[in-house]
Amino acid sequence: MHTFAELSQQFDLHFKNRQFPQQPEHLYDAAQYILDLGGKRVRPVSVLLAQEMFSELKTDALHAATAIELFHNFSLIHDDIMDKAPLRRGKDTVHSLYGESTALLAGDVMLVRAYEQFSKMDTAYRNEAFDLFNQTAREVCEGQQMDMDFENQSDVVMNQYVHMITLKTSVLLAACMKMGALIGGASPACQDHLYAFGKNLGIAFQIQDDYLDAFGDPEKFGKQVGGDIQSNKKTFLLIHALQNTDQATRNELEKLLKSSDSGKVDAVLSIFKSCGVDAWAESEKSAYTALALEHLEQVKAADHAKIHMRHLVQYLMNRES
Amino acid sequence: MHTFAELSQQFDLHFKNRQFPQQPEHLYDAAQYILDLGGKRVRPVSVLLAQEMFSELKTDALHAATAIELFHNFSLIHDDIMDKAPLRRGKDTVHSLYGESTALLAGDVMLVRAYEQFSKMDTAYRNEAFDLFNQTAREVCEGQQMDMDFENQSDVVMNQYVHMITLKTSVLLAACMKMGALIGGASPACQDHLYAFGKNLGIAFQIQDDYLDAFGDPEKFGKQVGGDIQSNKKTFLLIHALQNTDQATRNELEKLLKSSDSGKVDAVLSIFKSCGVDAWAESEKSAYTALALEHLEQVKAADHAKIHMRHLVQYLMNRES
Numbered sequence: 001m002h003t004f005a006e007l008s009q010q011f012d013l014h015f016k017n018r019q020f021p022q023q024p025e026h027l028y029d030a031a032q033y034i035l036d037l038g039g040k041r042v043r044p045v046s047v048l049l050a051q052e053m054f055s056e057l058k059t060d061a062l063h064a065a066t067a068i069e070l071f072h073n074f075s076l077i078h079d080d081i082m083d084k085a086p087l088r089r090g091k092d093t094v095h096s097l098y099g100e101s102t103a104l105l106a107g108d109v110m111l112v113r114a115y116e117q118f119s120k121m122d123t124a125y126r127n128e129a130f131d132l133f134n135q136t137a138r139e140v141c142e143g144q145q146m147d148m149d150f151e152n153q154s155d156v157v158m159n160q161y162v163h164m165i166t167l168k169t170s171v172l173l174a175a176c177m178k179m180g181a182l183i184g185g186a187s188p189a190c191q192d193h194l195y196a197f198g199k200n201l202g203i204a205f206q207i208q209d210d211y212l213d214a215f216g217d218p219e220k221f222g223k224q225v226g227g228d229i230q231s232n233k234k235t236f237l238l239i240h241a242l243q244n245t246d247q248a249t250r251n252e253l254e255k256l257l258k259s260s261d262s263g264k265v266d267a268v269l270s271i272f273k274s275c276g277v278d279a280w281a282e283s284e285k286s287a288y289t290a291l292a293l294e295h296l297e298q299v300k301a302a303d304h305a306k307i308h309m310r311h312l313v314q315y316l317m318n319r320e321s
Numbered sequence: 322m323h324t325f326a327e328l329s330q331q332f333d334l335h336f337k338n339r340q341f342p343q344q345p346e347h348l349y350d351a352a353q354y355i356l357d358l359g360g361k362r363v364r365p366v367s368v369l370l371a372q373e374m375f376s377e378l379k380t381d382a383l384h385a386a387t388a389i390e391l392f393h394n395f396s397l398i399h400d401d402i403m404d405k406a407p408l409r410r411g412k413d414t415v416h417s418l419y420g421e422s423t424a425l426l427a428g429d430v431m432l433v434r435a436y437e438q439f440s441k442m443d444t445a446y447r448n449e450a451f452d453l454f455n456q457t458a459r460e461v462c463e464g465q466q467m468d469m470d471f472e473n474q475s476d477v478v479m480n481q482y483v484h485m486i487t488l489k490t491s492v493l494l495a496a497c498m499k500m501g502a503l504i505g506g507a508s509p510a511c512q513d514h515l516y517a518f519g520k521n522l523g524i525a526f527q528i529q530d531d532y533l534d535a536f537g538d539p540e541k542f543g544k545q546v547g548g549d550i551q552s553n554k555k556t557f558l559l560i561h562a563l564q565n566t567d568q569a570t571r572n573e574l575e576k577l578l579k580s581s582d583s584g585k586v587d588a589v590l591s592i593f594k595s596c597g598v599d600a601w602a603e604s605e606k607s608a609y610t611a612l613a614l615e616h617l618e619q620v621k622a623a624d625h626a627k628i629h630m631r632h633l634v635q636y637l638m639n640r641e642s
Contacts, residue, residue: 102466115455138433144426148423
């Protein structure tokens with residue numbers, strides 16, 4: 001069994017070669033560009049970690065991991081177009097560099113390329129992996145649409161928000177875990193526990209994301225703290241604050257959201273603190289993490305096989321950027 | 322065996338139900354909207370026609386036909402975004418009605434839905450059908466990119482243009498024919514002949530499209546004649562004219578292309594006629610059609626099994642709109 005860092009290296013070795021044909025150059029350079037921006041590769045490495053809980057590392061897990069990473073990057077390209085985002089990881093987004101039309105197409109062809117990975121897999125589990133991938137891809141699109149719908153909706157409540165985030169981001173991590181387990185030869189029950197593990201871990205991960213954006217250490221965070229507040233993004237923190245404060249503070253918060261004053265971020269943060277949003281976020285994050293770990297506990301695998309998965313949990317939950 | 326009209330009815334019966342879940346409403350209404358705009362359904366019905374050449378109509382052919390029609394509509398939604406087209410079939414495009422972001426996502430989820438059809442197919446040919454679909458999907462994206470690249474390129478020659486059109490439009494019709502044959506139980510050689518039949522028919526179809534846009538009967542065409550000329554679209558006709566005229570006429574043509582005079586369409590048409598572009602297009606269309614029919618001839622199937630396919634050829638090539 002390998003650590004996250006070791007599997008990350010294995011994945012990079014597999015993934016670093018150009019994933020596309022040479023021609024048409026413009027299309028495939030645009031697609032390759034975002035892959036070359038790097039990232040933590042948490043999702044594909046999770047496939048490998050989950051697979052290794054049950055058997056020696058298989059090439060098919062690398063194919064599945066590749067499919068997931070290509071899918072993730074497809075969604076990033078299209079999300080950046082929708083958000084009109086100029087930067088990703090501090091670099092130009094695909095559409096700012098190559099134009100919107102080529103970026104749109106590069107996303108499309110990236111999704112097709114993700115599907116192509118399934119042709120390489122053993123037929124013993126190919127169909128199940130394919131169905132899981134389809135379901136997940138559909139749900140991610142649904143989550144993205146709900147997120148856009150929420151932008152124009154002032155009365156979003158917490159359970160709707162959790163449902164949206166689950167679809168938009170958590171089901172993909174859940175699918176990574178389950179796909180690894182499936183390829184590794186785990187029982188259906190263990191696959192389901194790993195799915196639930198990934199899903200809850202994903203929600204905890206998103207709460208941590210939202211928390212860092214508001215309360216992170218500016219020295220370590222890497223991005224400007226308060227970005228979500230500045231752009232009026234609905235987050236766990238904001239939904240909680242709106243639902244758990246008196247009418248006067250709620251009115252003030254809603255007024256601040258509509259403004260673009262220079263003091264906006266500080267004012268919202270001060271309301272967040274007065275509602276105890278920071279402590280609440282910490283406790284929610286812990287609750288989802290604990291739920292994730294309970295499901296990991298239920299997985300029938302030797303305890304030493306779970307150790308690297310627990311390290312992943314610690315790594316994701318204690319990160320400061 | 323059934324006629325095109327009968328199979329078209331069968332397909333509609335299968336396809337008329339909503340193809341998507343109810344929620345999120347905005348996303349799936351946008352996706353369903355374009356399907357409800359209708360169309361001739363040439364591609365899905367071709368799958369059924371090809372399948373019936375070899376065996377009784379199978380449900381799997383309906384699944385394959387659905388995948389193809391969903392894919393085709395995915396590409397229409399995204400193409401319309403790229404072209405900033407306000408209308409399709411005389412109605413609002415998806416993005417003009419639902420906004421660009423929802424249209425983009427509706428296209429994405431339509432593509433995922435297309436892939437989901439493969440889960441329903443018999444495993445005897447599922448993987449081959451899936452590989453063919455992936456290859457085709459990739460090529461269609463490549464063709465669309467080449468088409469965009471050509472917009473900024475003044476020296477596109479005929480064989481490059483034919484290659485682009487083949488990828489952008491013909492391989493999909495080719496894949497329809499081959500997928501039908503595959504599901505019907507045809508030999509690999511017959512599948513390949515039907516692929517070549519569809520590919521050449523697709524090119525002939527496109528030449529007919531370009532011809533009608535320039536020389537069609539305004540009473541019957543349904544759209545404004547000269548639309549391609551007005552929007553400076555590269556077509557078979559334009560590429561041929563640029564390549565087969567003297568330098569002075571070429572200069573005049575290039576000057577006209579850059580202008581937006583009210584007399585532009587008439588002036589370009591008159592140059593087209595002086596170069597004999599209309600007769601050339603008729604003869605090219607006939608040549609590709611003949612090539613298609615030669616491949617159909619090579620298919621090992623009873624002659625009466627080919628009759629509806631020949632009717633399709635006549636229908637596509639003699640249409641006036």
